[in-house]
Amino acid sequence: MPYDLIELLFFAYRDFTGDPDDALAEFDFGRAHHRVLHFVERNPGIMVTDLLGILRITKQSLGRVLKQLVDAGIIEQREGSHDRRQRLLYTTERGHTLAVDLTRLQKKRLKRAQIGLPEGSDEIIRKFLLQMIDPEARGDILKLVRSSFDLRD
Amino acid sequence: MPYDLIELLFFAYRDFTGDPDDALAEFDFGRAHHRVLHFVERNPGIMVTDLLGILRITKQSLGRVLKQLVDAGIIEQREGSHDRRQRLLYTTERGHTLAVDLTRLQKKRLKRAQIGLPEGSDEIIRKFLLQMIDPEARGDILKLVRSSFDLRD
DNA sequence: GAATTAAGTCAATATGACTGACATAAATTT
DNA sequence: AAATTTATGTCAGTCATATTGACTTAATTC
DSSP: OTHHHHHHHHHHHHHHHHHHHHHHHTTTOOHHHHHHHHHHHHSTTBOHHHHHHHHTOOHHHHHHHHHHHHHTTSEEEEEOSSOTTOEEEEEOHHHHHHHHHHHHHHHHHHHHHTTTOOTTHHHHHHHHHHHHSOHHHHHHHHHHHHHHHHTTO | OTHHHHHHHHHHHHHHHHHHHHHHHTTTOOHHHHHHHHHHHHSTTBOHHHHHHHHTOOHHHHHHHHHHHHHTTSEEEEEOSSOTTOEEEEEOHHHHHHHHHHHHHHHHHHHHHTTTOOTTHHHHHHHHHHHHSOHHHHHHHHHHHHHHHHTTO
């Protein structure tokens, strides 16, 4: 009975998100800001609509968070060159630095979690996590994470 | 660079919590109720103080959620036999059934996620998740999940 | 008897989400 | 060219989950 896996996931995820949460609290930002910053950093020039799709939140929910990030000079909006309705999202230099800092915290925890694991564990964990995701969503998500995935395949 | 692990964790956890979230929406309960129900089911007779420690929320936050669960006949409070200040928490029969149902959903997803993984993957995943947790907290959490862990060690 | 502990409550506040309605501008379709 | 669709943004109201701080009651411990 994998009862303990349920609980381990709960506690692992809590501490995993705790690192950036604590760091962002100084800026009066929260987890919502982190998520937006992360996916904009990873997908420079992303459309607002696509970001909404990734985060599965409404336009209104994104609105406030995005405005705060733009006002704080973390994220920048540029008119699309082909389609001038678009407000493509980019991190500013400051936003990039912040994103890198937050990612560093999470990478550190992930590396520490892999200490003492046998050869090939990385691939197992990746496959496990991917298969935890709803089958219909896996394709899109793989596209999203492909760039770094490819380096190992 | 384990950039994709960060994102896989995000999406995996979202879908993992999505199963019980959807199921509980019918009862007008949310994730907070699920967490309380889960840990009471797993630790029958737990003290309110200890539950607060596990969930790392305040008494006031727990208050409302717990009241709703008690009112709905999901959780039951009994006076401690040794210490009559205590209001020890138990699931009712109905609460037990609900907890089992929700756990079933999550076990199903976990089992599906382990399809095609090599022998010994279970142990690797468990160790990885445990090592994701803050070192200071691991002891307490291991105590919490011990019962099922022992079956395999 | 005094201090501490377990639990609960009142009040105010913050964050992150939601629904629904509507507005604007640009692109696409007919 | 007109009609429709799309991308984005905004106004208004609401909800769930969490917070801080202050205080109460009852029971246990020192």
